[in-house]
Amino acid sequence: MSEDADPESKTEDPSSKRLADAAKQGNIAKSQEISHLFVFMAAALLLWLMGDLMSRRVIGSTLVFFEQPHRIPIDASHLTRLAVDMMLDLGLVVSPVLGVFIVFSLAASIIQNPPMFTPEKIKPDIAKLSPIAGLKRIFSVQGAVEFVKNLIKVCIIGAILFAILVPELDKLEALIELDLSVILPFCITIVLKLLGSLIGIMAVVSVADYLYQRYNFMKQLRMTKQEVKDEHKETEGDPVVKARLRQLRMQRVRKRMMAAVPEASVVITNPTHYAVALKYESGQSEAPIVVAKGVDVLARRIREIATEHKVPIVENPPLARALYKVELDQPIPIDHYRAVAEVISYIMRLKDGHDARYEPKVETVE
Structure with a gap:
């Protein structure tokens, strides 16, 4: 199959064999926006279900530093034990968070493509280290689309953040004088509002981006009429023979x-x-x-x-x-x-x- 063929001559949809060969090489249609959407969903779910529990654990682990710092022993053995206890407490908070993020990330990948092992992706490729090839990817049509997409995302997130935080400015100023047990729940509420808005917008963006990635992927794998004939001969055998x-x-x-x-x-x-x-x-x-x-x-x-x-x-x-x-x-x-x-x-x-x-x-x- 000629990769250098004139794009206009590639008028045929990719065959099932070509799609299977591309998948074996790890070349599949995949939208990163769907992965981002699932990460936001995981974060929102965790904060909604475990926000109070996590805030209480954080407060319990750090309370001594804020209220009674003078009672903290400063010898090496006590400081080591204190650090270990803090790490264990934070580990209990972070471990379920990491687990949920891993599950949601895998789900985001599985709903787009079936799981498969592609050793081709982990093989070293010197061509990927070429600066010229990297510049071509950056200044390609795909690179321009990704840049515009990311710019739009930043603008949307900024607008949402601004719309959520402006009404809360008075409360934010007062947080300095409040206790940690009040600050953390308030922050969790603000973050949940932000995540909820982002999830709604990212759902639309993800669907649009996946459709575009799928279209672009199929376009890149299109075949010329001669390639279709050659593949047919290869798989089915030469009709003359x-x-x-x-x-x-x-x-x-x-x-x-x-x-x-x-x-x-x-x-x-x-x-x-x-x-x-x-x-x-x-x-x-x-x-x-x-x-x-x-x-x-x-x-x-x-x-x-x-x-x-x-x-x-x-x-x-x-x-x-x-x-x-x-x-x-x-x-x-x-x-x-x-x-x-x-x-x-x-x-x-x-x-x-x-x-x-x-x-x-x-x-x-x-």
Whole structure:
């Protein structure tokens, strides 16, 4: 596949194989905005469910520093124990937060694409260290879109922050004189308002960005008509080669059938359109076996070989048409045992020198 082909010549949608190959290399349609949206949702959920608990833990861990700093021992052993206790308390607060963020980040990735392991992404690529390649990515159309998108996001967040904080300016000024137990709940309330507004806007932005990323991804993977033909040849095989192989198989089957006709017990004909050669050896097979069959030209050739080698030829159009459906080297179906038995019985009487006459039964229809 030519990556340098003229973009205007890439008019065909990417095939499933091309999409699968791109996924194996870690090249998938993915919107970072959806990841950001889920992070905001995780933060809002944590603050809403655990805000009070986390604020109480933080206050409990830091209260001694604000209210009774003079009672804190300053020797190394006490300071070490105090630091460890603080880290444990903060760890209990932070660990569920990190867990929720990880779960939401994974969910943001899974809803866009199924999880997969792509070792191609972790292989070192010297081309990625090229300054020229980096500048091309920065000043590309994709880079411009990302810059404009991030600028719009900053403006929106700034506007939301301004709209939320301006009405609260008086309260913010008074926080300096208030206790930590009042400051933290107030801050959590402000942050929840901010996150709620951001989530609503980011939901719209995320959907729009994902649709754009998907469109851009499919556009980059478009194929030329020649690439589609080449891929079809690669996956399905060259039609010319397949036709030649099919022809060779038919020639081998035909040669094998013609070699089997002289050994046949009888040839049942249509009389001109169908010919089916049967072989039956008493005691060696339970039922006659189809060793050759053909229509029109091939049927005529079977009759000619049968005549040359004095193989009996019996006309029974319904039976010939029915037996033609049987696969080569397979015994005849049980439904045709009686009709074929009459044919073989007729042939055996002829071999014994009896003046026999064969009249096909009407009931031997397919």
